Amino acid sequence: MRRLKATISYDGTLFSGYQVQPGERTVQLEIEKVLSKMHKGEMVRITASGRTDSKVHATGQVIHFDTNLSIPTDRYQKALNVQLPSDIRVMQVEEVPSDFHARFSVTGKRYRYIWNCNNVQSPFRRYYAVDTNGVKPNIGKMKEAAQYIVGTHDFSCFCAANTSVVDKVRTVHTLDFEWHDQELHMIIEGNGFLYNMVRIIAGTLWEVGTEKRAASQLKEIIASNDRGSAGKTAPPHGLYLEKVFY
């Protein structure tokens, strides 16, 4: 038995999220189906760095699983890609020590959130960036607000209500904004993220960028520990899990 770590990329559009749910098409289900076929019908469970919601994308999700097949890692990657649907691709497979754990060994993650600010949204971006109807936010104000978020805080204000996590203290290392032509990217890196945290931050900073809130309000929002004081949860299809650090 050996443990493999795989870096995977998926277009979240046609999935009911990452995690297996009865009757739904999920990323986990599609990968486990292929692995089980490779293991002659034996069930192979995979473990990811964390879930992603329906329509959320990943360019660098990480999973691990145990296998008794002695195929070299590059051929393992190809064998998976030949059988997987084209909206999931395995970018890399590595052998790791048996105590490596895709979820518990995580030291940090990077996410990207994309808004399309073209006056007319391109039909090619409809599932991959959030259309702003031509609105171009003030990114100076978004960057100013971001400075209140960077650091170690109790982020209860940015956590969806339906969560069982008790300790809501996390560290956001960096939170940057970049224009790529007419698209605005928010890139956030931290040691861990609460449920919906990136989308609630994106939604709140969008309200700052469109001058519905002052940047300085972020200080009070964080101090409130109250989800109700923050902005709306931004739509899922603008979000990408880009990198998981170990």
Added chain:
Amino acid sequence: MRRLKATISYDGTLFSGYQVQPGERTVQLEIEKVLSKMHKGEMVRITASGRTDSKVHATGQVIHFDTNLSIPTDRYQKALNVQLPSDIRVMQVEEVPSDFHARFSVTGKRYRYIWNCNNVQSPFRRYYAVDTNGVKPNIGKMKEAAQYIVGTHDFSCFCAANTSVVDKVRTVHTLDFEWHDQELHMIIEGNGFLYNMVRIIAGTLWEVGTEKRAASQLKEIIASNDRGSAGKTAPPHGLYLEKVFY
């Protein structure tokens, strides 16, 4: 009554091509449905610069139609976009003289063909670029072969057999190749194109780039006037109608 010219963009993935066909979802049908609704149920016919096949994309297709609605062009554009499905977008609407004709007034067209040469194809590009399984062609050879195509020739060799067009002489003004990261773009401009011409050129030049044919063979292929002497028709989803000139 006034004549409007509209520049439209569409993601060809979910369409059975541009032109209306009974029982199929087509670009023409979707636009005519919206126009008819705007004209209180009266049928409004649109005319395009030409058809595109199933899965072929457009970033600059042009259509014209006649309307008795006196809405300003910018509001006309918005009214169409609000009602159209998100895989079609109207990029511009202009008023044109009544003798403007989207098809007969065309003086030239530009197409783009995209190959994705990444070792592992991105799930996000599966409908928008042709996967080469990591093969990177020799674009020096493709450019050399392209020089035989540029100019005025009888292009019967690059025309699908099932066509009723008699005069197969066309002028190709430019035929260039560019790398965009790991994607190879072929950009071709000419005064007109025969049925499947761009895809057959792409397929033939791909065979040159992967050294299955010599660049110099292009001279004989063109002189043969024989579709059978050229290469395979490249897949539709790599093709974009980019600009129509008038």
